[in-house]
Amino acid sequence: MIDFLIIGGGVAGLSAAARLSTLGSVTVLEREDALAYHASGRSAALFEEHYGKPSTVALNRASLDFHRSADVLSPRGLMLIGSAAEADLFAADVQAMRMTEITMDEALALIPVLNPDHVDRAAYDPGAWDIDTDRLIQTFAKTARGNGAQIVTKAEVTGISRTAQGWAVSTKGGEFEARQLVNAAGAWVDVIAAMAGVAPLGFQPLRRSMARIPAPDGHDVRAWPMVFGAGEGWYAKPDAGALIVSPAEEDPTDPHDAYADDMVLAEGLARYEANVTTPVTRLLASWAGLRTFAPDRTLVLGPDPAHPGFIWCAGQGGYGMQSSPGASQLLADLISGNTPAISPDMVAALAPDRLR
Ligand SMILES: Cc1cc2nc3c(=O)[nH]c(=O)nc-3n(C[C@H](O)[C@H](O)[C@H](O)COP(=O)(O)OP(=O)(O)OC[C@H]3O[C@@H](n4cnc5c(N)ncnc54)[C@H](O)[C@@H]3O)c2cc1C
Numbered sequence: 001m002i003d004f005l006i007i008g009g010g011v012a013g014l015s016a017a018a019r020l021s022t023l024g025s026v027t028v029l030e031r032e033d034a035l036a037y038h039a040s041g042r043s044a045a046l047f048e049e050h051y052g053k054p055s056t057v058a059l060n061r062a063s064l065d066f067h068r069s070a071d072v073l074s075p076r077g078l079m080l081i082g083s084a085a086e087a088d089l090f091a092a093d094v095q096a097m098r099m100t101e102i103t104m105d106e107a108l109a110l111i112p113v114l115n116p117d118h119v120d121r122a123a124y125d126p127g128a129w130d131i132d133t134d135r136l137i138q139t140f141a142k143t144a145r146g147n148g149a150q151i152v153t154k155a156e157v158t159g160i161s162r163t164a165q166g167w168a169v170s171t172k173g174g175e176f177e178a179r180q181l182v183n184a185a186g187a188w189v190d191v192i193a194a195m196a197g198v199a200p201l202g203f204q205p206l207r208r209s210m211a212r213i214p215a216p217d218g219h220d221v222r223a224w225p226m227v228f229g230a231g232e233g234w235y236a237k238p239d240a241g242a243l244i245v246s247p248a249e250e251d252p253t254d255p256h257d258a259y260a261d262d263m264v265l266a267e268g269l270a271r272y273e274a275n276v277t278t279p280v281t282r283l284l285a286s287w288a289g290l291r292t293f294a295p296d297r298t299l300v301l302g303p304d305p306a307h308p309g310f311i312w313c314a315g316q317g318g319y320g321m322q323s324s325p326g327a328s329q330l331l332a333d334l335i336s337g338n339t340p341a342i343s344p345d346m347v348a349a350l351a352p353d354r355l356r
Pocket residue numbers: 007008009010011012013029030031032035036037038039040041042043044045046047155156157158184185186187188208209210288289290291292314316317318319320321322323
């Protein structure tokens with residue numbers, strides 16, 4: 001009998017495994033051949049402390065020391081740009097992300113391809129970081145394995161039932177029994193809940209597409225900051241000498257192996273092109289992932305009020321990488337009875353019972 005059976009081998013499940021393996025025996029079940037195949041392998045890999053609702057920001061802050069000690073952060077910086085027509089969206093973003101307005105000359109010194117005929121305002125936050133997401137995932141997996149956890153791939157969960165002591169779980173890779181079940185199945189968290197006879201919480205996967213394009217006009221983009229269009233209408237970020245550009249769409253979808261929508265991608269690249277002097281001539285690659293949100297766009301962390309042996313680790317939305325150390329530590333603190341690092345009102349804002 002395992003203490004904690006974790007469903008999902010993305011950053012949520014693996015970070016939970018690293019933390020919970022200090023409290024008891026852990027097995028992670030992942031459907032795919034490889035870890036981090038879905039959302040966790042498709043992110044923009046940014047850490048921006050002020051991105052998200054207050055409870056997400058609290059988790060981001062609580063994550064910073066871990067990210068630093070795991071040596072997964074490198075400086076990136078974040079620029080916000082806007083046109084005169086986007087004045088209101090721009091002002092709201094500057095306030096929400098606590099950015100500092102800069103002159104167009106300063107903006108052009110950082111990103112020389114900005115189009116001053118369109119872009120007439122900019123703001124900057126030097127405190128945004130690239131996350132080495134592979135290294136983060138491997139750090140969590142290595143810690144979990146080091147504490148004796150088992151990580152089982154090709155183990156799609158197909159059935160869950162209650163037992164006298166906890167849960168019995170059938171998978172394509174064998175049968176498992178555990179005292180507690182941790183639901184970290186990303187876009188599939190409500191599917192797993194329904195399978196276990198636990199009422200779903202109304203999670204919605206939202207597709208977000210991404211294109212990889214060559215560096216504009218052969219510029220060396222490595223030191224450019226990430227750049228957001230006002231109102232998160234699109235964004236671009238240097239990526240190993242090229243640029244990734246996202247339409248930043250939030251199209252609702254059922255959970256599935258997501259792929260980019262060509263039309264959405266073309267429209268998003270056109271929004272990017274309106275802001276720069278260099279046209280997009282070709283795509284190197286494209287992909288999409290699902291950002292899965294609770295109805296109030298805040299993570300859901302902790303035991304289900306009606307089924308205390310069923311623990312939610314869900315709704316990471318667009319913040320799952322940056323918030324994972326803080327979120328997984330909170331989960332472990334809730335289970336072990338330790339005082340969480342974040343304030344009680346933030347813990348309550350993340351608790352599953354707020355959605356019942
Ligand atoms: C385009 C894009 C950009 C993003 N940018 C950022 C960013 O810059 N910074 C940031 O912090 N976050 C970002 N995110 C968000 C981040 O990627 C997610 O919040 C995070 O990866 C979610 O992790 P997860 O483990 O919950 O989900 P996933 O990585 O999807 O993992 C869930 C796993 O559960 C498994 N599973 C599901 N059902 C079953 C079953 N029945 N049996 C067994 N296994 C099952 C799946 O196979 C999957 O591997 C971005 C996301 C996208 C899509």
